[in-house]
Amino acid sequence: MTVGGRDTRARHAALPSAMREAVDDFADHLARVRSRSAHTVRAYVADVVSLLDHAVRAGCAEPAEVDLAVVRSWLAKQRTMGAARTSLARRAAAARTFSAWAHRNGVFATDVAAALASPRAHRELPTVLRADQAAALVEAPARAPQAPRRAVEGAPTSSTTTAPPPVSHTGPAPADEPGPPGARSPVDDADEAVRLRDRVLLELLYGTGVRVSEACGLDVADIDHGRRVVRVLGKGGRERSVPYGVPAQRAIDDWLRHGRPTLVAPGSGDALLLGAKGGRLNPTTARRIVRGYVDDLGLPRVSPHGLRHSAATHLLEGGADLRAVQELLGHSSLGSTQIYTHVSVERLRAAYRQAHPRA
Structure with missing residues (x-):
């Protein structure tokens, strides 16, 4: 053990x-x-x-x-x-x-800690991005003029300092004709493939609110292109289906058709997201990727979990039901989801203090 x-x-x-x-x-x-x-x-x-x-x-x-x-x-x-x-x-x-x-199990004669009182943990409100900031972050891989930070993943970088050409998109597949996982039309530059992968990672983290470990654990077969939902295996082995939007669909199709075939290696297996060397993307590496784009854009410091916080907050601010957000996030208790209502109230207070003449 x-x-x-x-x-x-x-x-x-x-x-x-x-x-x-x-x-x-x-x-x-x-x-x-x-x-x-x-x-x-x-x-x-x-x-x-x-x-x-x-x-x-x-x-x-x-x-x-x-x-x-x-x-x-x-x-x-x-x-x-x-x-x-x-x-x-x-x-x-x-x-x-x-x-x-x-x-x-008979190790203790009684439950000695049943009456144990402990200090209530102070739950700080999570850092969340504004909707426009989150959109800028998700779109950053497609707009970045420089090659992605492949050194983060331990892969060799190109010897040239010239920025690679923009990613050439052939356009997303129609909604009723999703890109088949086996489609082979890879891009020539591995840096471009990494950039397509980064876009999918960010779309999933913010667009679905999944945990970074859940995103990295996805297999190609977990994507239901027809219904635009992803099957997620969460904490405690609980499985849930989470919908994703059209931008995420386009990013996934581009990655499967043009990016993943470039990085795929004998040890890739069925992993949806691959590292620069072809293995399943590691959550630690995913955190570094997010941090790199956040720093490049000068955004408030947020982690992948911060994108999850942002997704939940924006859903509630947009009128989503608390129970629906609980189901999307995979929380076993509604109490874990209720913190996001506090975030919305705090943002409302901030707007009030800034805008109301009697604040």
Whole structure:
């Protein structure tokens, strides 16, 4: 089992065998039963290892000896070490999840953390772009006079400093005749292919509001050209269908017909979005691509998740129902979606303060 960074591994190895076994079983439960992402599993395991390491230092030799006082003293120590409220809230949530699991599986005699109170995480309003800024960002790959930043992906750049010619589009396929994935009319320049790929990436992130990991995980077969929807596999293995618009359709058709065949390699598989070397586009690389275009345009610093925030905010401002936005974003709880109503209210307040004579 992977338990995270070097410090976490060292603490895990130093735990008594019964505690190590409990941590391993808990990680397996999160990954296999609850279908949590690898990132979530690592974060929860790191917190639980930290808790049990603290318990051992407090004199506990077995998991059953951990009680509410130990959990509270662990959180208090985190607070004195300067942990932020959001970090404390996450660690308390990890402790409660582990305690509930341990009680159900006989590791703890009682659910020791059930009554644990934790500071409410302060939820800052996400940074969102204006609609015109988002449009400029999405269209940036087609308008950029210079070659895309292929060095971001570790691919060799061209030896010439001359800007490549504009991408030659043959026009989008008609709505009832989508571009077949097997169509082969590749562009000659790999930089142009990367630019077509970047346009699809940005269209998907803003046009559908999908997470960057979801966008990078898409396969060619996940695109339903006829209905203009994309099948997305989200958190917890939940699948949803998300519609996309005509601009995204054009970008996808151009990429599949002219861009992807240029970058495709033996290891590409069915991946929709490819890196410069032909493998599936990595979310870390996708974040760097977005950051590069944002910086080039001088826009407020937003990440791919910021484009997701922007999409949700613009949908609500345009009159979309909160439940519909919840479904589009793949939120399991409506509470996760309601933050975007706060964004709209704050923007309304800002407009009021700027424009109303009695503000």
